[in-house]
Amino acid sequence: MTIREIKDLIGAEVLCCEQNLERDAYSACGCDLMSDVLAYVKDQAVLLTGLVNPQVVRTAEMMDMICIVFVRSKTPTKEMLDLAKESGIVVMKCNKRLYEACGLLYSNGLVGNKVKD
Amino acid sequence: MSEPLVFHFDINGDDFSTAGQASVQIKNNLRQLGLSPEIIRRVSIAMYEGEINMVIHANGGTADVKVYEDCVEIILADNGPGIKDIDMAMKEGYSTASDSTRSLGFGAGMGLPNMKRYTDDMKIDSTVGVGTTVTMKINIA
Numbered sequence A: 001m002t003i004r005e006i007k008d009l010i011g012a013e014v015l016c017c018e019q020n021l022e023r024d025a026y027s028a029c030g031c032d033l034m035s036d037v038l039a040y041v042k043d044q045a046v047l048l049t050g051l052v053n054p055q056v057v058r059t060a061e062m063m064d065m066i067c068i069v070f071v072r073s074k075t076p077t078k079e080m081l082d083l084a085k086e087s088g089i090v091v092m093k094c095n096k097r098l099y100e101a102c103g104l105l106y107s108n109g110l111v112g113n114k115v116k117d
Numbered sequence B: 001m002s003e004p005l006v007f008h009f010d011i012n013g014d015d016f017s018t019a020g021q022a023s024v025q026i027k028n029n030l031r032q033l034g035l036s037p038e039i040i041r042r043v044s045i046a047m048y049e050g051e052i053n054m055v056i057h058a059n060g061g062t063a064d065v066k067v068y069e070d071c072v073e074i075i076l077a078d079n080g081p082g083i084k085d086i087d088m089a090m091k092e093g094y095s096t097a098s099d100s101t102r103s104l105g106f107g108a109g110m111g112l113p114n115m116k117r118y119t120d121d122m123k124i125d126s127t128v129g130v131g132t133t134v135t136m137k138i139n140i141a
């Protein structure tokens, strides 16, 4: 599933790195506790979270994730977007809740941990 | 063994918003050195968890990353409260983090287990009331 498809499925608004929307996402993870995110490396993953602080972006960067979705219309600061731009991470926000956004993506085929084939 | 390349950082314990900066920097440094993405990811995740721990549990400290020909060594040292029961601290899910730390996205009790998982060797030296030093090694292929 491309990041553009993710954006359309959950009705998200892109906040930075629009040029990377055609990149492929293989897995996703919905979480507000960063060490849980850091526990299992996934390939080309998307992070959905309701937490908004610079550590969210740094966590995604450490994990080589390709996209962050802030749910419940949480808006990241300019510093956070600048950080994401440095590593080309697409940042979006959507007004859905975490459970709903994750459910939509999962039921449309973006499972938790698909291995790259 | 030839002299390692050393990167040193002072980790500020007063400003949570900067926590993790040193690890982002190391990731860039290791990229420039041409290490494999897998090694870079393991080093930076392990250091990131340790760096955050020093900020939330120990009011900051220092980080030294030494790049040898055959391994990367990460040394995180602080003068914080120390860890009373290291075996307990190493358990998944064990955390003494406060609610305010949890609201920042940390306190799952997964940091130290993650550090162990992503490294080939990890040693914790800690004395209550004196401080903690965590030394981690990642072999380069």
Ligand SMILES: Nc1ncnc2c1ncn2[C@@H]1O[C@H](COP(=O)(O)OP(=O)(O)OP(=O)(O)O)[C@@H](O)[C@H]1O
Pocket (backbone or CB within 6 Å): A035, A036, B049, B053, B054, B057, B058, B078, B080, B081, B082, B083, B089, B090, B094, B095, B096, B097, B105, B106, B107, B108, B109, B110, B111, B112, B113, B132
């Ligand atoms: N540098 C340190 N100084 C003092 N205590 C520490 C230090 N690092 C870890 N600890 C103690 O060990 C516990 C477990 O650490 P660990 O990193 O596994 O979990 P956490 O930091 O509480 O949560 P998480 O890492 O999942 O966000 C901490 O809650 C804390 O009590």
Ligand SMILES: [Mg+2]
Pocket (backbone or CB within 6 Å): A035, B049, B052, B053, B106, B107, B110, B111, B112
């Ligand atoms: Mg921790």
